[in-house]
Amino acid sequence: MNVTLLSSPSEQPISDERVAEWCRIDTGQDAATIQMLVFSALALVESYLNKTLMQTTFRGQTECRASSYDLPRVPVYDVMSVKVDGVALVRGTDWKVCGDRVVLTALPDACPVIEWIAGFHDVPPNVSNAIALLVSALYDNRTTIDPMTVKAVEWLCAPHRRVTL
Template structure:
């Protein structure tokens, strides 16, 4: 399996101005440092939760439909990033390397949590012809286009991470500290449990 970011978020879930207000920084000397901290914090939150915070486009390549993400009936598969907004295409790789599109009339997209593809009876999830990278799914995920679309606890976690990194980078704590304990509590409701 591989997951490739096709279109990064057009904004950050926390603006530079919001982060500076949180940090009580009024000068512009550290704007680049704070911006880097925001990006790093967002990436940390997204990695911990499996969520896309601001709308972004992805391509997932699979060898086969992942068993741990299949429904009990085998007719539905959840996608790798949430919250799912849309599925642009599902393709299968043929033996000659070309990609064939799975007819959208044969499946529906559920954008609930977790977002998933569901084969419409009498159809089923197509079997890959080629086992290595035989399935490609292009989809969009995220809470929305702006920071206001992102749940407040996730934005708060980012602000706490930015503050920890900013303090360390300014020499107030040596090397970058681990994520503050409050970040764990803020992210807990959004973290996917893996069995």
């Protein structure tokens, strides 16, 4: 599936005040650096989890006709539309959502386009703590991350990690 980002999250997974507290700096100081580090930590954590943390909208152009499609960006918060040749299929009649998969009731005539929102409604507290820990480590030492910090982040994120078998 070819995936296109339609809209980015409008907020961060962790507040500026909380990041400043973890980094032990005054709120507003080094704001641009802190935002860059939060973005980097978010990317690292999302990569480790194989999940989208903040609600983000995607469009996926499927590459084949099938009766079901696993959506590659998860967790699926909502599926907004499924279209075949520009015509919207009816939710509940033509398709339904089963976990992170869209299931069609009949094989489509062409490859469908699916639009969905992926991400948590609320980022789990231990995951936002992992992001704060990474930001603090990166702020304190911008060249390397201590292996114990990496282990702590993995431990905090482990309950939410998506592993493909």
